[in-house]
Every structure is written in C-alpha cells, then in structure tokens.
Amino acid sequence: MPQITVIEHLLYHQKESPMATGRFTRLLSEMILSGKIINQEVNKAGLVEILGLTGETNIQGEKVRKLDEFANQVLVHRLQQAGVLCALASEENADLILVPEDCPRGDYIIIFDPLDGSSNIDANVSIGTIFSIFRRISTGEEPVTLNDVLQKGARQVAAGYIIYGSSTMLVYTTGNGVHGFTLDPSVGEFLLSHPDIKIPERGKIYSVNEGYWHYWDQATRNAVDYFKNPDNDSKRVYRSRYIGSLVADFHRNLLYGGIFLYPADTKDPACSHGKLRLMCEANPLAMIVEQAGGMATDGINRILDLQPKELHERVPLVIGSKLDVLQVEKFMRAGAASGA
Numbered sequence: 067m068p069q070i071t072v073i074e075h076l077l078y079h080q081k082e083s084p085m086a087t088g089r090f091t092r093l094l095s096e097m098i099l100s101g102k103i104i105n106q107e108v109n110k111a112g113l114v115e116i117l118g119l120t121g122e123t124n125i126q127g128e129k130v131r132k133l134d135e136f137a138n139q140v141l142v143h144r145l146q147q148a149g150v151l152c153a154l155a156s157e158e159n160a161d162l163i164l165v166p167e168d169c170p171r172g173d174y175i176i177i178f179d180p181l182d183g184s185s186n187i188d189a190n191v192s193i194g195t196i197f198s199i200f201r202r203i204s205t206g207e208e209p210v211t212l213n214d215v216l217q218k219g220a221r222q223v224a225a226g227y228i229i230y231g232s233s234t235m236l237v238y239t240t241g242n243g244v245h246g247f248t249l250d251p252s253v254g255e256f257l258l259s260h261p262d263i264k265i266p267e268r269g270k271i272y273s274v275n276e277g278y279w280h281y282w283d284q285a286t287r288n289a290v291d292y293f294k295n296p297d298n299d300s301k302r303v304y305r306s307r308y309i310g311s312l313v314a315d316f317h318r319n320l321l322y323g324g325i326f327l328y329p330a331d332t333k334d335p336a337c338s339h340g341k342l343r344l345m346c347e348a349n350p351l352a353m354i355v356e357q358a359g360g361m362a363t364d365g366i367n368r369i370l371d372l373q374p375k376e377l378h379e380r381v382p383l384v385i386g387s388k389l390d391v392l393q394v395e396k397f398m399r400a401g402a403a404s405g406a
C-alpha cells in the first residue's frame with residue numbers, strides 16, 4: 067500500500083469532501099500534532115513523574131490524573147491557536163472556552179475528551195482522545211454562546227479519536243466513510259492503514275460492565291442475557307470483552323464487529339442517565355459507527371438525533387454492529403411498553 071498521510075488523504079479526497087478546506091486541514095493538523103505530543107508523554111509515562119493523581123476533582127466529580135491534565139492543556143493551548151475555531155469544550159472544563167479576541171478565530175467548534183479511560187493509565191491499558199467538530203450556528207458578527215455548541219450530533223462535520231495502544235492510531239470521518247491511520251514512529255507520521263472501515267453487520271462480541279447487573283432495569287438485563295444465548299442457538303456464541311476504556315472497547319468492536327453498552331443504572335445518581343457524555347463521547351463515536359455501517363442509540367433513540375440540553379449531559383449508549391444494536395432496541399422497547 068502506498069504510504070499516505072492523513073493530510074494527503076484529506077487532500078486527495080478534496081472533491082468528495084466539503085470539509086477539505088484549508089481551514090479544516092489546519093484544524094486537523096493541530097489535532098494530529100496534539101495527538102503526537104500526548105502520545106509521547108503516554109509512552110514515557112512510567113519514566114517521568116506523570117502517573118497518578120493531581121489531587122483535584124473535575125466537573126464530572128472524577129479525580130484528575132496528571133496525564134489527563136497534561137493532555138487537556140496541550141489540546142486547549144494548540145487548538146486555540148489554530149485560528150479556525152471560535153470555541154472549544156473539554157470534558158475536563160466546566161464551561162465553554164471561547165477563543166480570546168486577540169487570537170485569530172474561525173467558525174469551527176471542537177468538543178473533546180482529552181484522555182478517555184484515564185483511570186486505566188497507571189496499569190498501561192489503551193486510552194484515547196475523542197473529538198467532535200461542528201460549525202457555529204450564529205454568524206461571525208454575533209458572540210458565540212452555548213447554543214452554538216448544543217447542536218444535535220447529526221450536525222457534526224467531523225469526528226474522530228486517537229487511540230494510544232499497542233500502536234497509536236487516528237480514526238476519523240468527515241462524513242465520507244471512516245479511515246484509520248497508524249502512527250509510524252520512525253517518520254513521525256500517521257499513515258493510512260485502515261481505509262474505508264466497515265463494521266460487520268452482526269458481531270461476535272458484547273462489551274458491558276456486568277458488575278452492574280443488580281443496578282440495571284429488567285429490560286437491560288434481558289438484552290444482556292440475549293448475548294449469552296442468542297435466539298437459544300447454541301451454535302451462535304458471543305464473546306464477552308470489556309476493557310473499561312471506551313475508545314479501546316469501541317475500536318476493537320469497530321474492527322471485529324460487536325456491541326458496546328453503557329446503560330443507565332441505579333448504582334449512583336450520576337449514572338441514572340448512563341455514565342458517558344453525549345457531546346464528547348457518544349456523538350463522535352456515533353458518527354463514526356454510522357459512517358462505518360453500524361448504529362448508535364440510547365437503547366431506543368438514535369444518538370445523533372438527541373438534542374443536548376447541557377454541555378456535560380450524560381446518556382445511555384448502545385453502539386456497534388447494526389443487527390446487535392437493533393436486537394437491544396427490541397428489549398428496550400418491550401421494557402418501555404411494559405413499564406419494566
């Protein structure tokens with residue numbers, strides 16, 4: 067396969083992609099450079115004083131890790147200077163970050179989770195950066211407000227993630243398929259390794275934290291039970307795989323086929339609508355999975371059609387191979403109809 071970098075790939079497909087403007091290319095370049103910087107730090111984390119907690123708690127009520135904070139600072143600093151954004155939102159910051167008036171600005175808005183799965187960092191488990199890109203709704207003359215950011219996922223113009231794993235990969239979509247690039251450390255470039263990724267229509271893997279079984283409603287239990295004995299067919303067997311790091315669980319299922327669930331539960335009030343965040347986790351992964359031929363719902367409704375009400379809103383997430391997601395929907399609809 068010829069060696070094609072992300073930016074070359076974007077330029078080759080310029081005609082198909084309205085996103086391939088110089089300004090979008092600039093934004094993606096900053097994202098790529100930020101990813102390389104974070105990757106360097108993740109790789110040497112055990113050698114420098116960057117493992118462990120900072121002693122602070124973030125907006126989600128979670129303990130902040132030093133690498134989390136590092137990744138957030140790199141992204142905010144680099145992306146603010148890209149000259150093409152008017153606002154940024156991070157999982158680590160309570161409020162919207164407006165690009166300062168003395169910096170060049172543009173019409174794009176980026177929402178990101180700087181280092182998802184960070185509670186796994188100290189144990190060397192794969193983690194990732196997830197991002198979602200919109201265009202502002204208001205015109206350039208008007209001040210940017212939260213309304214510019216609280217858009218349905220269907221309006222995303224691009225979405226992607228960088229996974230820091232056994233190799234480092236960038237996977238992204240601008241609405242023309244999903245493409246994966248692997249970082250070649252010898253040249254320091256992300257090279258096209260997984261063109262036009264398609265998720266199998268039905269998978270063989272289900273990923274869910276079954277430790278929460280007793281905190282689920284009956285419909286969720288029925289759905290998860292199905293994957294243990296699908297259609298009472300002893301020949302069709304699903305494997306259970308759960309890393310507890312969303313990007314890693316999602317990436318595996320995207321490539322092999324499968325379903326990931328993080329349902330609502332009663333274990334703690336914060337998770338009564340699920341744990342994962344609509345804007346910086348569910349929306350970008352939903353755009354990617356749909357572009358790859360899969361589906362993403364909150365159990366019943368399409369994730370990309372949900373109207374966000376606040377920046378850090380949480381949502382139940384059921385995402386992956388189409389037939390598996392539809393299967394869960396049947397149980398959830400039946401549960402809703404019976405009030406279970």
Ligand code: AFP
Nearest residue numbers: 182183184185186275310311312313
């Ligand atoms: P951390 O970023 O705090 O590690 O949370 C990771 C995460 O948001 C997501 O990456 C996982 O899929 C999910 O939480 C795991 O949550 P449980 O530990 O409750 O299964």
